[in-house]
Every structure is written in structure tokens, then in C-alpha cells.
Amino acid sequence: MFIQLDHISHWYGKHQALRDVSLELESGRIGLLGPNGAGKSTLMKILLGLLPPSSGTGQVLGRDLLHAGIELRRLIGYMPEADALVSGLRGADYVALAGELYGMPRKQALRRAHEVLTYLDLGEARYRRLEEYSTGMKQRLKLAQALVHDPPALLLDEPTSGMDPAGREAMLDLLVRLGQDHGKAMLLSTHLLGDIERVCDAVVILHEGRVLCHGPVHELCRRRQNRYRLLVQEANEAFLDELRLEGVQVLNDNGRGELRVAVPPGWTTRAFFVLADHHSLVVRGLQVDDEDLEELFHRMVTENGTSANRPA
């Protein structure tokens, strides 16, 4: 069992950051989603043993949250969102220092630092000063310092922020491999739903301090049998009118030919092609429109939002 939380609540003065959070999450790749101010950072601080919760108990990898703070931080490698750099050091020294702080002997830490930096593709850059690093390199460096002591679990805060698409691909690939091939448990907190869809099997959605839902993504997202996404180039009004005549509801049209429609029962996809042919149009895309992560998130938040509290 990776994380076990039992009625965790936390107050900052009068403001309640977490309300009665109870979770049981198996080891795996888990995404943590939520609007800003939902209590994600408070939850992460509690999981790292930095903050004792105001009430409730919990365990991470079998260690108690309230008493085993230092042990927790050894078991969980934390990759921060902000640049937590020690100025004046070189890449390899920085990661080696992280290793020593985790409790590794000095030579082991140095050796392991080089190994992890090679794995993360920071070849010659490891001998350069940290101030000279680009964003992509800094992100990989932060992951290196979290991985150096081979922790059983990782806590990642916006791992791909600021990275260009190629770097992002590579980072996500890496995370999937670390999770799948090397059995590391991961908790990924990010705003980029694409990252979560790519890396995580399960997701936890937080809003206003409460857990709205948690579980595997494919179980949470609704399947909608009668909805399709249609891509018809240069769709015109006549085509849409005829669709509507046939009983199809055009739910969304983004102006570039991408339509989201709800079809009546008994509809076959062939009919789309027939209609398109009538108007000399070409169907270039057709997909069943199940709920994706963004819609799930939006649905959860609007269903359960208590006040007109606008997140950032």
C-alpha cells in the first residue's frame, strides 16, 4: 500500500486547507489534480512529513505521517516545482550533495550521482555550474537529485513545466519507464492533463480540500455510447442543417470543421459518410467521444463546487 490516509484535516489558522481526506492508494503511477488552492501543496507537505496534520492519521509506505517525518523524506524522492538550486555548485556536486543528505556515504553518493546523470542524459553538462543550465536541464537535474538514492517512491511537482515538446516527451517516457520497469510508486501533481493521461494509471482529484474522486482513469471517465467527434473539412451550414434534420444534435463546432455530435439511437456511422457525400464534403476523422480527463475534471469540480469560489 503506497498511501493510506484516514480523515486527514488541516487548518491554517481559520482557513481549512484539507477537509476529511481519506484515501487508500496502491503503489503505481498516480496523478494529483486540482485547481490552485485545492490543498494539493498542503497534502504534499503532509505526505513528506514536513507538516503534521491538524487531525487524522495516515501512513505512507508503512511509515506513520505524524512521527516518521525524517524516514518519510528518505523514502520519497521529492522533485520540486521551483528551482531549488544551491548556487556555486556544479551539476554532479549538486546531485552528490543530495545523495549525502539522503544518508549515502560520500563516495557512493558521488558514484551514484554520475550514474543517474548519465541515465537522465546530462552528459557534459554535469561539469557546468548550475546557473548556466537551461530549463529542460534543470528539470532533469531536479529529477536526478530525487532519484539518486533509489527511493521506492517519487513525488513530482510539475515535472515538465517550461520544457519544450521534445524534452517533455522524453521526461514523460522516463517516468513511465521508472514506474513500469523499475516498480517505483509515483505521485504526479500537475496542471497538464496530457501528462497525467500519458503517465498515470490512477488519478486523485482535489477541490477545496476535499477528494472529489480517485481511481483508475478509465473507470472514472464516463463512456458515452451515442457521442461522436467528427472532423469534416469545410463543413457548411447546409451539412449541419441536414445533420440536425436526421436527428443528430450538434453539440459543439469549433469553426475548423471539428464537430461533436450526439446521435439518435440506431444511427450507423455510414450515415455520416453518406451525408458528407451529398454535400461533396470529406470526412477526415471519426471517433467515439468518451469523456476525457479534462471533461471529467470539469464535471467533478462543477458538480461539487460549494461556493462561487473561482480558482486561479
Added chain:
Amino acid sequence: MTAPLLHYRAWQGEFRRPICSVWPIARVALCVLLRRKLFWVLYSFAMLLFLMFFFGYYLFAWAESRPELAKIQIGKANPSQQQVQEFFRKTRGILNGGQDTFSVFFSYQGAMVIVTLALAGSTLVGGDFASRGLPFYLAKPISRWHYIGGKCLAVAVVVMLMTTVPALGLYGQHAFDDWEYAVNPDYFLDYGLSRSPAGLPLLLGVLGHGCIFAVVLSLLLVATASWMRRTIPLIMVWMSLFFFLRLVARLLVEGLKYDVRWRLLDLWNDMCLVGQWCLSIDHEGIRPLPQPEYWEAGVALAGVCIACLIYLSRRTRAVEVVR
């Protein structure tokens, strides 16, 4: 991403206790400092001072034995032979390896240390707060006291390198002057404090004085640098802590004739007083008078240290490790 054959390897091993992380923190801070050329320039000045004390003893002893050297002219002033001889004798008395030597040495060297720490403060400590590196440390399996301890250790090492280590050199110079040490097993226990060769109490006094400097200065610097992270503001605050307060204390006690306890404002003086107590120097022999009691200075320093610790505790707690 990498060559497909170089897979990730797991690591097994024994983890050490959190207390073992204090030295790596200090070591890393020191390495960053020792790379700066400015530090070495200042250190060489400090070494010059040490060399002055080291060779000064022999120089003045030799000068005293040559009466013809007593005829000197400094500008328009033409001191008499008597005065010059008197000067040589007095200086040699100070440099003779007794308590006074070390007291004077520490106070001269201390000025150098204060300047160095002003410039080194931002490298050693302030950098972490400025570049937001503190979350890096605090997210590791250490408590914030280990972090503070590591930084204090780094500053203490700098202070010791500049004061105590040369002082021990001076002690060694005088202790092994008289080669009786090779013959007499009780050599170090027999002799007293007021002249060379030196004994164990003097050695402990030197170490004690050095430790006072190290502890108080390190706590003060770490606290100040965590408040003022950048170099120039740190230098300004640090200098005013010592020079400005010193002036105010002197003004109040000697100029305006306030109660002698106002001199406790002068932190530098307090440190020297406690050091002089370690060296068992007679309280009445200190200049300039009046001076507060030794225990009063000790209490003042303890108060300052506790205030620094409280400030540091709150400052490190306020850092958001997860934003």
C-alpha cells in the same frame, strides 16, 4: 533517451543517521567559499598578522640587544634612546607567549575575521536564501537544525582557521622554545600562564577563546545572512553591528559617563572579555576602563546567541518547501 543498453540500476546500501549530514553541508559551503579569490586575499592578510607575531618576538629581542638601533627618527619626532628601548621592551613583553600575547593576537586577528565574514556571509549562507535553495535542504531527511548546524560549522571553521589555528601555532612556537619539554614529563603542567613556556591552562584558554569567537560569530553570521541575503546589505548590517555599536558603547560609557553596563552593547568587546576570562587575565588589567564584569559579558553573549537561534528557527520554518 540514453544508449538503450544503459538501463537504470537500483541501489542498495546502508543509510547513515541525519547527524552525518551536517559535515557535507558545511563542506560544500566551504568549498564554494574557498574558490573565491577574495577570500584568499583576506586570508593572506590574516597570515601576515600571524607572521608579524611569530617573527616579531625574535625581531624585538634582537633589536633590544642592539643599543645603537635605538637612535631613530620618525618624521620630526626624535625620541630619546630611553624611550625607544622602553618601547622595544614593552612590545617584547607582549609578544612573549603569555596570556597577553594571545589576547592581543585574537583582538587584532578578530578584526580581520569580521571583515572576512562580512564578505563571505553571502557566499556561505545568504546564497541559499537568495536562490531559494533552502527547500532543497529541507526536503531531505534532515531537520532544520542539521541545516543550521552545518552552516554554523562552516563559519566556525573559517573563524578557527583564521584565529585559533594560528594562535596554536604561536603557542607551539613558545612552548617548544625551551627544549626542556623533551626532558621534563610534567613540562606542560608545571608552568603557569604569565610567561612562556606555556602550560596546559594556557592552551585551554587559547582554545576556549577561539571557541567563543567561533560559536558567537557563526550564530550571528548565519542569523544575519538569513535576514540580509545579498552581499552589500549584509556587509552594512554586519559592520554596523560591530563598528557602530562599538562607537555607541564607547561614547555612552566614556563620553557621557553612563553606567558601565552600556558597554555590553559592544558585542566585540563582550567576546574579548569572555576570551580574556578564558585566558585568566586579571580583570583590573584590561584597558580601557571601566569594563563590565566577565559574567555580565557572558550573559550578554548567551542572550545574543539564544536570540539568533530563535530567529533562525522561525526563519527556516517559514520557508515553503512545497509551493
Added chain:
Amino acid sequence: MPDLLESADASRRSGALTASPPIPRPASPILLCEHVSKWYGPVIGINQVSLELRPGITGLVGHNGSGKTTLLRLAAGQLRPDLGRVQIAGQDAWSPEAKRHLGYCPELDRFYEEMSGRRFVESMAQLCGYARREALRRAAVALERVGMIDRAHRPLAGYSKGMRQRIKLAQALLHDPALLLLDEPLSGIDPIGRRESVELFLELARQGKCLLISSHELEELEKLTDHVAIMAAGRVAAVGTLGQIRELLDDQPLSICIRCEQALTLATRLLEWDEVVGLDRYDHAVVVRARNPRRFFQRLGQLVIEEDLDIRHLETLDESTQDVLGYLLTKR
């Protein structure tokens, strides 16, 4: 529970159909870059870039170091080009008159932290040259537009990243400029805020403004526009809609995934076509590599009608911005 899509579309259905980026272009471009080059000492920033932007949303994509930020700063009039010229609405971008038509929302996150958001936006409005009352009014309107009106009284130091982005956007919108330059406007914002921002950008584009959005988040960019400018090594590698750019990549045939019950029949028939270069068959799916996409899809439509195929899934696998970027920018 109201379906989100229906409520969002209701307003659009009542109006014109082609809501965002209107295709008919007015005569003169709002932003004109003509053979612009800029270098920093020995390092080349951008190398002979020509770009014309008209009302609508244009995405600016490219790897780090490809010159995107340099181009944006040149367009914002913060840098002078070493060669060529940059004009906004006919005026040289360096001149103050051009700045009236320009709203710049940079990536940098530096504010006067003790000020409240409202005070900051009001100061910016006054810097624009408005009298105090007008400045206050405009600030309030801008804050309303970005959705910060109820939270703007707090000091900036306590703001989350998303709120700071909104304040930056508000200050760019104060004087209702014709050209908006946005550098990574969606980074750090949560999915709900993102949706609101996307709505806002689409609204601004509908009003006839020209938006140039530089972003790494290609999925969000695809929701906003399909008109992109791809930059690499200081040059504009391609400008146009994704479809147009994709078609330029002749030597990369499209990969199309078709899932259908009668996969075998489909596969057999497809192999006979000239356009089909290669075909992979899976259980109930077929992945086709095809040239001449237009013709292919036409023929596919007719095939579906003739053979009464039940298509479950039809998707071009490598037409996304990500893939186009990958093809254009990888060395072969």
C-alpha cells in the same frame, strides 16, 4: 446537469457558424516583419524572418532557443532589429505610437510584490496615458475581463501563478490594443482557469484582435487555432494552418488509423489504391500510410458507402502540432 458543451455552443449557434478565426482577411496586416534579423554579439537570435499577421490567433511554436522570445520582443518594440523592419499597424514597432496598438504579456514574472493586483493594473493604466478616472475605470474593466475583480485587492506576493498570469493579461488589455503578444500565457494555470483563458482568447479573436501566442503546450494551442508559425534555428520553418503544413511534408505520408468490423475487406480494398503506400493490419484495425490525403479520404468515403462498412474510429495519427513539429525539426 447542463452539458458544458451545449451551453458553450448555444451562444455560437445563435450567431455566425464560423465563429473563430474568420477567414476573410482585411487589406493590411496588423503585425508586419520584413526580413528581420537580430543577433546578440556573436549569437544569432533570428535570421531573416518575414511574417504577416492579421486578425485571429496565431500560434508560435518551436524548441527552446529557436528565437521565439526574440521575435516576440522585437514585435513588442523592446529590441531593434539589426536588419529589416517590424511594423505594427503601419508604424515602426520602436515608436511610441505603435505601442498604443500593442499589448504584451511577457513570460517573466516580476512585479512589485507589495502592491495589490488592482493597484498594479491601475498604475499601468496611468502609464498608458489615461487620466486618473479613466485609468481606474479601465483597470476595473480589464480585471473584470480576466476574472480577477474579486481577488485583486490582495498584495501580489500571495498570488498563485495562475492569478499572476491573469494580472499580466489584464495589464495587456487595458488600452484595448489591436495586437496582443502572449508568451506562455497558460503555464501554471489549472485546467479550469485554462478553459476560461481559452474562452477569453477566442473572444478577443472574434472581436478582430490579432493574437500571437507562443506556447509549449501544443494541445491547448490546438484548441485555440490551427494557424501556426513554426520556428527553428532563428528562422520561420513554416507558417500556415496545420493541414497546409502537413501537406507540405510530401515525403512523409499520413498515417491513418481506421478501426472497423470488416477490417479484412477494408484492408484488401485499400491495398489496391495508388495513394496507399503501406498498410499494417491489426485485429480490428488498419493503419494506412497514404499520400494525397484529400483524394484518399474522398475515396474512403465512397468505399464506406459502397461496402456498407461500420467504421468505429477514423483518425490521422500524425497530424497534430506535436507530430508536425517533430517531422519538421528532426534531422533526417
